[in-house]
Amino acid sequence: MLQYVFHRLWQSAVTLVLASMVVFVGVRALPGDPATVMAGEQADEAAIKAVRAELGLDSSLLVQYLKFVKNALTGDFGRSIRTGSPVSDMIGTTLPVTVQLALYAMAIAVLAGVIGGVIAAVYRGRWPEWAANGFSLAALSVPTFWLGILAVLYLSVQLRWFPASGYVSPLDHPLKGIYFLTLPALILGLTHAAVVQRQTRSSMVETLTADFVRTARAKGLGRGAIILRFGLRNSLIVVTTIVGLQLGALIAGAVVTERIFSLPGMGKLTLDSLFTRDYPVIQAVVLVITTSYIVINLLVDVLYTVIDPRVRVSGRAK
Known part of the structure; x- marks a missing residue:
């Protein structure tokens, strides 16, 4: 029984890691730039770059993913680009x-x-x-x-x-x-x-x-x-x-x-x-x-x- 549960646990862990990769890449494949949305349509390129740097979007995908996984393991999903509220609080409410x-x-x-x-x-x-x-x-x-x-x-x-x-x-x-x-x-x-x-x-x-x-x-x-x-x-x-x-x-x-x-x-x-x-x-x-x-x-x-x-x-x- 315990061996069966352990076997299913590691299978679930592998599935979760693969799913996190798909989620991370899939979200970034969406059209549009969140930095532009946050800075405003009338913002110049310098302002958009500053927002992108603040959000960590100027780093490589690998660095962004590792940071995302590290924060997610501690329950920290960052802050909402739209409202500025902690994402964990928003999820905890909804x-x-x-x-x-x-x-x-x-x-x-x-x-x-x-x-x-x-x-x-x-x-x-x-x-x-x-x-x-x-x-x-x-x-x-x-x-x-x-x-x-x-x-x-x-x-x-x-x-x-x-x-x-x-x-x-x-x-x-x-x-x-x-x-x-x-x-x-x-x-x-x-x-x-x-x-x-x-x-x-x-x-x-x-x-x-x-x-x-x-x-x-x-x-x-x-x-x-x-x-x-x-x-x-x-x-x-x-x-x-x-x-x-x-x-x-x-x-x-x-x-x-x-x-x-x-x-x-x-x-x-x-x-x-x-x-x-x-x-x-x-x-x-x-x-x-x-x-x-x-x-x-x-x-x-x-x-x-x-x-x-x-x-x-x-x-x-x-």
């Missing part, structure tokens, strides 16, 4: 909003997806399966931004069931915070619920048609026990994989939803930074999102060995 939204949306996706998948698997060939599959098809087909706009116009503006915009931290005011996050979490979680549902159904159908399930039925085991003990339990490893991947996607893909509902999260910070070529902020945001992907996938791999001991194979986990 990241909790995105994480709260992602966790809420994932909870909705898992609950709706697992229930829909179980229904579709148990009632194969009947109307409950058609209804569940129709929901997943619609959720996958409708763009999130369009659904979000419709939800704001109908559920917020006309019916006034939910606020159209704004944010209250659930840590400060739990009920009010959940109320403000409910509608964006529903919109964000629908597509992911469809993915969870399809994978749950596929895994349960395979399990429920297996020989050992037929044997359990022949021995008189009840339908509910078969569904819970065999079907759902054996589907957990598939659901865990999907949840891990989708949670990382939720954190990275909340940009549009946060924009529609005016949430002060990482999405708004990312867009504002891209528009102004704010190198330090863009680098930090992408690195944080990449790290979240790697950490979540590492946790999922470790959870495999807890959910299903058969995963402790290949010699590394023994």
Whole structure:
């Protein structure tokens, strides 16, 4: 077990180093010069060079990268070119909003997806399966931004069931915070619920048609026990994989939803930074999102060995 975890840890470390290189080079490949933006369009060449030297952009790419890695390891991502504020403070303010939204949306996706998948698997060939599959098809087909706009116009503006915009931290005011996050979490979680549902159904159908399930039925085991003990339990490893991947996607893909509902999260910070070529902020945001992907996938791999001991194979986990 420890050997398996160590093996995954060094793989994750290598992935993170490679990702940091891609992030660093990719950000500098963006068109535009942040020094020109910061100095102003009317600034002369001397002023632009002074700003570039102040930001360290006159050094070689290798020197800039090594400095970036050294500072990032200590949690220092520099200062924003746009606002002058420490980037770590900006991320510390916006990241909790995105994480709260992602966790809420994932909870909705898992609950709706697992229930829909179980229904579709148990009632194969009947109307409950058609209804569940129709929901997943619609959720996958409708763009999130369009659904979000419709939800704001109908559920917020006309019916006034939910606020159209704004944010209250659930840590400060739990009920009010959940109320403000409910509608964006529903919109964000629908597509992911469809993915969870399809994978749950596929895994349960395979399990429920297996020989050992037929044997359990022949021995008189009840339908509910078969569904819970065999079907759902054996589907957990598939659901865990999907949840891990989708949670990382939720954190990275909340940009549009946060924009529609005016949430002060990482999405708004990312867009504002891209528009102004704010190198330090863009680098930090992408690195944080990449790290979240790697950490979540590492946790999922470790959870495999807890959910299903058969995963402790290949010699590394023994």
